[in-house]
Amino acid sequence: MAQAAIELIGINKSFGAVRANRDINLEIARGTIHGIVGENGAGKSTLMSILYGFYQADSGEIRVGGQPASIKSPNDAIALGIGMVHQHFMLVDNFTVLENVILGAESDALLKKSIAKARSELERLEREYGLEVDPDAIIEELPVGLQQRVEILKALYRGAEILILDEPTGVLTPAEADHLFRILRQLKEQGKTIVLITHKLREIMAITDTVSVMRQGTMVATRETTKTTVGELAELMVGRRVLLRVEKGEAEAVGVKLAVRNLTVKDSRGVTMVDNVSFDVRAGEIVGIAGVAGNGQSEMLEAISGIRRAVSGSVMLDGKPIDLTGAADPGELRDRGLAHVPEDRHHVGLVLAFEENENSILGYHDDPRYVKGPFLDIDAIRDDARDKISKYDIRPADCRLKTANFSGGNQQKIVLAREMEQDPGVLIVGQPTRGVDVGAIEFIHKRLIAMRDQGKAVLVVSVELDEIRSLSDRILVMFAGRIVGERGPEATEGELGLLMAGVEHREAAE
Amino acid sequence: MDLFNAIIQVLDSTIRLSVPLLLACLAGLYSERAGIFDIGLEGKMLVGAFAGAASASVFHSAYIGLGMAILISVAFALIHGFASITHRGNQIVSGVAINFIAAGSTIMLGQAWFQQGGRTPALASDERFGAIIWPGADAVRSVPILGPIYSELISGHSVLVYVAFLAVPFTWWVLFRTRFGLRMRAVGENPAAVDTAGISVAWLRYRALICTGVLTGIAGAYLSMVQNGGFVKDMTAGKGYIALAALIFAKWKPVNAMFACLLFGFLDALSIRLQGTPLPLIGKVPVQLMQALPYILTVILLAGFIGKAIPPRAGGVPYVKER
Ligand SMILES: Nc1ncnc2c1ncn2[C@@H]1O[C@H](COP(=O)(O)OP(=O)(O)OP(=O)(O)O)[C@@H](O)[C@H]1O
Numbered sequence: 001m002a003q004a005a006i007e008l009i010g011i012n013k014s015f016g017a018v019r020a021n022r023d024i025n026l027e028i029a030r031g032t033i034h035g036i037v038g039e040n041g042a043g044k045s046t047l048m049s050i051l052y053g054f055y056q057a058d059s060g061e062i063r064v065g066g067q068p069a070s071i072k073s074p075n076d077a078i079a080l081g082i083g084m085v086h087q088h089f090m091l092v093d094n095f096t097v098l099e100n101v102i103l104g105a106e107s108d109a110l111l112k113k114s115i116a117k118a119r120s121e122l123e124r125l126e127r128e129y130g131l132e133v134d135p136d137a138i139i140e141e142l143p144v145g146l147q148q149r150v151e152i153l154k155a156l157y158r159g160a161e162i163l164i165l166d167e168p169t170g171v172l173t174p175a176e177a178d179h180l181f182r183i184l185r186q187l188k189e190q191g192k193t194i195v196l197i198t199h200k201l202r203e204i205m206a207i208t209d210t211v212s213v214m215r216q217g218t219m220v221a222t223r224e225t226t227k228t229t230v231g232e233l234a235e236l237m238v239g240r241r242v243l244l245r246v247e248k249g250e251a252e253a254v255g256v257k258l259a260v261r262n263l264t265v266k267d268s269r270g271v272t273m274v275d276n277v278s279f280d281v282r283a284g285e286i287v288g289i290a291g292v293a294g295n296g297q298s299e300m301l302e303a304i305s306g307i308r309r310a311v312s313g314s315v316m317l318d319g320k321p322i323d324l325t326g327a328a329d330p331g332e333l334r335d336r337g338l339a340h341v342p343e344d345r346h347h348v349g350l351v352l353a354f355e356e357n358e359n360s361i362l363g364y365h366d367d368p369r370y371v372k373g374p375f376l377d378i379d380a381i382r383d384d385a386r387d388k389i390s391k392y393d394i395r396p397a398d399c400r401l402k403t404a405n406f407s408g409g410n411q412q413k414i415v416l417a418r419e420m421e422q423d424p425g426v427l428i429v430g431q432p433t434r435g436v437d438v439g440a441i442e443f444i445h446k447r448l449i450a451m452r453d454q455g456k457a458v459l460v461v462s463v464e465l466d467e468i469r470s471l472s473d474r475i476l477v478m479f480a481g482r483i484v485g486e487r488g489p490e491a492t493e494g495e496l497g498l499l500m501a502g503v504e505h506r507e508a509a510e
Numbered sequence: 511m512d513l514f515n516a517i518i519q520v521l522d523s524t525i526r527l528s529v530p531l532l533l534a535c536l537a538g539l540y541s542e543r544a545g546i547f548d549i550g551l552e553g554k555m556l557v558g559a560f561a562g563a564a565s566a567s568v569f570h571s572a573y574i575g576l577g578m579a580i581l582i583s584v585a586f587a588l589i590h591g592f593a594s595i596t597h598r599g600n601q602i603v604s605g606v607a608i609n610f611i612a613a614g615s616t617i618m619l620g621q622a623w624f625q626q627g628g629r630t631p632a633l634a635s636d637e638r639f640g641a642i643i644w645p646g647a648d649a650v651r652s653v654p655i656l657g658p659i660y661s662e663l664i665s666g667h668s669v670l671v672y673v674a675f676l677a678v679p680f681t682w683w684v685l686f687r688t689r690f691g692l693r694m695r696a697v698g699e700n701p702a703a704v705d706t707a708g709i710s711v712a713w714l715r716y717r718a719l720i721c722t723g724v725l726t727g728i729a730g731a732y733l734s735m736v737q738n739g740g741f742v743k744d745m746t747a748g749k750g751y752i753a754l755a756a757l758i759f760a761k762w763k764p765v766n767a768m769f770a771c772l773l774f775g776f777l778d779a780l781s782i783r784l785q786g787t788p789l790p791l792i793g794k795v796p797v798q799l800m801q802a803l804p805y806i807l808t809v810i811l812l813a814g815f816i817g818k819a820i821p822p823r824a825g826g827v828p829y830v831k832e833r
C-alpha cells in the first residue's frame with residue numbers, strides 16, 4: 001500500500017452530552033480518493049473539521065505524511081497542505097471571487113499586490129484543472145456550483161495536497177456534479193489526496209478508491225470500493241437492510257384536490273420564473289416535478305403555498321380558490337389542510353435558536369391540542385415532540401435540545417414530522433431528502449407513500465431523478481418555467497434527462 | 511457681501527460642529543464593519559473628553575491630554591470587546607452599560623478631583639489645541655470670495671479638525687486597500703469564513719475596536735479641549751447617537767460618512783444661526799424644531815429615500831463555533 005497521507009488514531013470528540021466521534025481510526029493513502037459515508041449525525045463533518053483544525057479533538061492523534069501533527073487551528077492545517085470545502089460554504093457573499101481566494105492567504109499587507117499575484121495564480125489553476133470562474137464576480141451573484149468551485153480554488157491556492165469535500169454534490173445539478181468529478185479525478189492524477197463525504201452511494205461507487213462507513217460516532221468499516229456494493233454500504237451505515245427503492249402499489253387516484261391553472265410567477269427582478277403552468281394533483285397520488293434546479297420549481301412551490309405572490313393564474317384547493325395576490329396566509333392554508341415542507345429548511349422551515357419541541361409545532365401553535373387557555377400547554381407540546389422523535393427516529397432523541405445542534409438530516413426530519421403528522425389533505429414537499437442519509441430516505445419515502453395510500457394528494461419537487469422516479473405516479477418535467485412533458489413512473493432516466501435539458505421542448509418549438 | 515459672509519460663517523461652524531460627529535462616525539464604522547454594534551460611542555467620547563480635559567489641566571499639556579483621552583477611550587472599547595467578543599454578551603446591553611458608566615463616573619470623578627460641580631478647571635490656551643493659521647491666510651483675507659474661503663474655511667482650525675478630515679481617506683484606504691481592511695470587512699460579514707481561513711476572529715475584532723477607541727478618544731478630546739475650554743458634564747449631548755444615525759445613512763462607507771456628518775453639522779450650524787431670525791414665508795422657526803431636524807431627517811431619509819441600508823451581515827451576533 002502506498003504511503004499514508006493521513007492517519008487518524010483514537011480520535012474522540014464530544015459536544016456537551018453528544019459524543020460526535022468515538023475512538024476513530026482511519027488511514028488514507030496518498031494519491032487516492034477516499035469516501036466517507038454515514039447516517040445523518042454520524043459525525044462525518046465533525047471528524048473532518050477536526051482534521052482541518054476547526055474543532056479540537058478531546059483526545060487522539062493525527063499524523064500527516066507519517067509525521068505526528070499538532071493541528072490547533074485551520075492555519076496549522078493549511079500549513080500542512082490540508083484544504084477543506086465545507087458542507088455550508090465559508091465564503092463572504094459580497095466579496096469578489098479574488099477577495100475570497102486571498103482572504104487569510106494575502107501575500108502582502110497591501111491588497112493590490114496580493115490580488116495581482118492571486119489573479120495570475122488563478123489563471124494557472126483554471127487552465128490546469130478547468131476550474132473556470134470570473135475572478136471579479138461577486139459571490140452572491142454566482143450559482144452554487146460556481147461558488148463551490150471558488151471553495152476548491154481557495155484550497156488549491158493555499159497549496160492543498162489533501163482536499164476534503166463535505167457533501168459537495170448536495171447542492172449541485174447532475175451536470176455540475178459530473179464536472180466536479182472530472183476535476184477530482186484530475187487532482188488525483190496529480191498526486192493529490194481527496195476525502196469525499198457524500199450521501200449518494202452511487203457517487204462513492206463511481207469515483208472513490210476506498211470507502212469508510214461511520215455510524216453513531218464510530219468508524220464501523222473500511223472497504224476497497226471495487227470489493228463492495230451499494231447494498232452492503234447501506235446496510236453497514238444503518239445497521240440493517242435498506243430498501244433503496246421503496247415498494248409501492250398502484251395509485252388509486254380519485255377526485256382533484258389541488259388544481260393549478262395558468263400560473264405565472266416572476267422573481268424580484270421581474271424575470272418570469274413560472275410561465276403559464278397548469279396541472280392537477282388528485283387525492284391518492286404522488287405527482288413528482290422533475291427538473292434541473294433553477295427552472296422555476298422553487299418559485300412555483302412558494303406561490304402555491306402562499307409565500308410568494310403570483311402574477312396571474314389560479315390555484316384551487318378542494319374546489320375553492322387560494323388567494324395568489326400575496327395576501328394568502330400560510331396559516332389559513334394550513335387550516336384548509338395544505339401542508340408545506342419548504343426547500344430551504346434553514347431559512348423558512350425552522351427557527352434554529354428554538355428548542356426542538358418548539359419547532360415541532362411551529363405554525364400550529366394555535367391548535368387546541370397545544371394550548372391551555374391563553375397559554376401554551378408545554379407538557380402536551382413536549383409529549384407530542386417526543387412522540388414524533390421516536391416515530392421519525394430523530395437523533396439525538398432530546399426534545400429540549402436547540403434545533404441548531406441537530407445535524408442537517410435530522411433538522412430535515414423535524415420539519416417533515418411536523419408537517420406530515422398534521423394529517424393534511426394536500427402535502428407539498430420541496431427536496432424531501434436533500435442531505436439525508438439512505439436509511440432516512442427509505443423512511444421518508446415510505447411515509448410519503450403511506451400518505452398517498454391514505455388518500456392524500458402529494459406534490460413532490462426534487463432535483464434527484466432517482467427519487468422522482470421511485471416516488472411518483474405521474475412525473476411532470478419543468479424546464480425554463482414551463483411544464484415540458486408528462487410521463488409515467490416507467491419513464492427512463494435518459495428520456496427524462498432529455499426533457500429536463502429542454503431538448504424536446506426546443507425541437508417542438510422549431 | 512453680507513450674505514456671503516453669513517454663508518462663510520455658517521460653513522465654518524458646519525466644519526467645527528461636524529468634526530466630533532465625523533470622528534465618532536468613523537469610529538463606529540471600524541467596529542460595525544467588524545461585526546460589533548457599538549451603541550457606546552457616546553460614552554467613549556464622554557470619557558475621552560473628561561480624561562483629556564482633566565489630564566491637560568493637571569499636566570499643563572494638550573498632547574498629554576489627547577494621549578490620555580485616547581488611552582481611556584480605548585480602555586472602554588476593550589471592555590466592550592471583553593463583554594461582547596470574549597464573553598459573547600449582548601452588544602447592545604454592553605454598549606448601553608458603557609454609556610451609563612461614562613455618564614456617572616465622569617461627573618463623580620470630576621467632582622471628587624476638582625470640586626467644580628462636575629466640571630474640570632478651565633483650560634489655559636497652551637493646554638488646548640489652538641488654531642493653525644496657514645501661510646498667507648492673513649494676506650489673502652481681503653481677496654474677494656477666495657480670500658475668506660481660504661482664510662476662514664481652510665485655514666484657522668485646530669489640528670484635530672485636520673486629523674478628522676484626513677481620517678476619511680485614510681479609513682477608506684485601510685478598509686479597501688489593505689489586508690487588515692479586507693479581513694475586517696470579512697469578519698463583519700461572515701466570521702466563519704475568516705475562521706476557516708486560519709485567522710483569529712477575536713483578535714481581528716479586538717483590533718477593530720482599538721481603532722474605534724482611538725477615534726472616539728480624539729472626538730472626546732476635540733469636545734473638551736478645542737470646542738470647549740474644559741469638560742462639562744454630559745457634554746457629548748447625544749452626538750454618539752447622531753454619529754450612529756450618520757453611519758447608517760452613509761451605508762457604512764467612509765466618504766459617505768463625511769458627507770452625512772457635514773450635513774448634520776450644517777443643520778446644527780444653521781439652527782444656531784437662525785435662532786430668532788424670522789424666515790421669509792415661515793416666520794420664526796422654533797429652536798427646538800431646528801435642533802430636532804437631524805433626527806427627523808434621518809428618519810425620513812432612512813424610511814426610503816436613500817435606498818436600503820444593508821448593515822454588515824454578522825453585525826450584532828457573537829461568533830460561536832461550538833454550541
Ligand atoms: N457545533 C456543534 N455543537 C454541538 N453539537 C454539534 C455541533 N456540530 C455537530 N454537533 C452534533 O454532533 C453530531 C455529529 O454531527 P456531524 O455534523 O458531524 O454529523 P454528519 O455526519 O456530518 O451529519 P450530516 O450527514 O447530517 O451532515 C450530531 O449529533 C450533531 O448534532
Ligand SMILES: [Mg+2]
Nearest residue numbers: 044045046087
Ligand atoms: Mg455533515
